[in-house]
Amino acid sequence: EKDFGDEDFHDAAIVFYKTKDYNKAILYFEKALALQPKNVDYRNNLCSVYIDLKNWSKLKETAEISIKNGTYSPMAHMYYAIGLKYTGFESLALEYEKKAKQLEAEQDK
Numbered sequence: 568e569k570d571f572g573d574e575d576f577h578d579a580a581i582v583f584y585k586t587k588d589y590n591k592a593i594l595y596f597e598k599a600l601a602l603q604p605k606n607v608d609y610r611n612n613l614c615s616v617y618i619d620l621k622n623w624s625k626l627k628e629t630a631e632i633s634i635k636n637g638t639y640s641p642m643a644h645m646y647y648a649i650g651l652k653y654t655g656f657e658s659l660a661l662e663y664e665k666k667a668k669q670l671e672a673e674q675d676k
Contacts, residue, residue, distance in 0.1 A: 573602035577609050584616055592616050607638045613644040623653035641671035 571579075573656035580595035596613040603609060603638025610633045633643035644667035651660035 573599045573609070574604070576602070577612070580609075581612065584612070586618075589616050589620055595605075602620050605636045606642045607636070607643055611640060611642045612645065614643075618646070618649070621653075624652050626650040629656055634649075639670055639674075641667045641674065644670060 568576075576595045576599035580592045580599060583589070583592035583595060593613065593616055596609060596616065599609045600613070610629055612631050614626055617623075617629060625638065626646055630643050630647035630650055633640060634647055644663050648660045648663035648667060651657070651663060
């Protein structure tokens with residue numbers, strides 16, 4: 568691992584995620600993000616782990632970081648909406664779901 572870059576850690580995290588070794592997936596996504604903290608794809612993939620684990624507060628926290636980093640990722644906004652919904656912020660979740668759909672429509676043009 569001493570020679571791993573962010574992509575190597577990310578690739579390892581994907582393997583662990585696909586084999587449902589969620590704890591190692593989280594660890595390796597975090598290592599990738601330590602090297603590239605604003606990489607929205609890495610963070611979105613980490614969100615997928617939290618969805619599978621139904622860890623709504625970590626999902627919300629992780630997606631919120633992407634949004635605070637200024638991302639225009641529809642997925643980050645949708646993940647945040649899901650996290651908000653399942654942590655009791657349903658009206659705010661609707662706003663972020665709407666924003667996610669708007670961003671997706673703009674990117675599809």
